[in-house]
Amino acid sequence: MGKISVETCEIEGLKVITPEVRGDERGYFMETYQYNDFKAAGIDEVFVQDNQSASKKGVLRGLHFQIRYPQAKLVRVIKGEVFDVAVDLRKGSATFGKWHGVLLSEENKKQFFVPKGFAHGFFVVSDYAEFCYKCSDFYHPNDEGGILYNDPEIGVAWPIPEGTKLIQSEKDIKWGGLKEYKEKYLG
Numbered sequence: 001m002g003k004i005s006v007e008t009c010e011i012e013g014l015k016v017i018t019p020e021v022r023g024d025e026r027g028y029f030m031e032t033y034q035y036n037d038f039k040a041a042g043i044d045e046v047f048v049q050d051n052q053s054a055s056k057k058g059v060l061r062g063l064h065f066q067i068r069y070p071q072a073k074l075v076r077v078i079k080g081e082v083f084d085v086a087v088d089l090r091k092g093s094a095t096f097g098k099w100h101g102v103l104l105s106e107e108n109k110k111q112f113f114v115p116k117g118f119a120h121g122f123f124v125v126s127d128y129a130e131f132c133y134k135c136s137d138f139y140h141p142n143d144e145g146g147i148l149y150n151d152p153e154i155g156v157a158w159p160i161p162e163g164t165k166l167i168q169s170e171k172d173i174k175w176g177g178l179k180e181y182k183e184k185y186l187g
Contacts, residue, residue, distance in 0.1 A: 010095070018108070030109065043113050047074065060160075060167070065147075069143050081104070081124075101156065
């Protein structure tokens with residue numbers, strides 16, 4: 001190890017990774033992912049897909065999960081800044097329904113590891129943001145699930161300025177809350 005530092009979170013499995021950045025007059029270099037370093041840090045995932053999205057200020061994506069094909073994700077921001085959130089949906093977890101958020105930006109270069117069994121989403125804080133993430137399983141369009149971003153039972157403290165008109169997808173507006181999740185998936 002040594003090329004990354006890893007912070008554990010109060011929710012088991014979530015990790016914030018800060019890479020070693022080497023810079024000089026030319027710019028900088030960093031390894032964003034190296035299997036052996038991540039495995040030594042307790043992240044032993046095989047990632048099969050990389051995704052990238054661009055969003056403008058006020059976009060809120062999530063909270064998403066896949067139902068039958070859960071994905072672990074390693075997320076980071078390469079342009080701008082987002083507030084990234086994971087919600088524990090693991091059946092029997094002591095922290096079920098709890099959330100953790102982290103500010104990810106091109107400046108801090110932090111990454112957020114979200115294991116399988118979590119809902120995930122983010123809010124764009126800067127004028128524009130580019131968001132990259134690795135997934136441990138392929139995207140299955142008929143396997144999407146979600147939870148409403150502002151479900152009071154979860155209580156995510158999104159840093160949304162007063163008067164902000166959120167930009168969301170139609171499906172993100174229609175998700176149910178944690179109560180509906182429990183009824184539908186946990187019986």
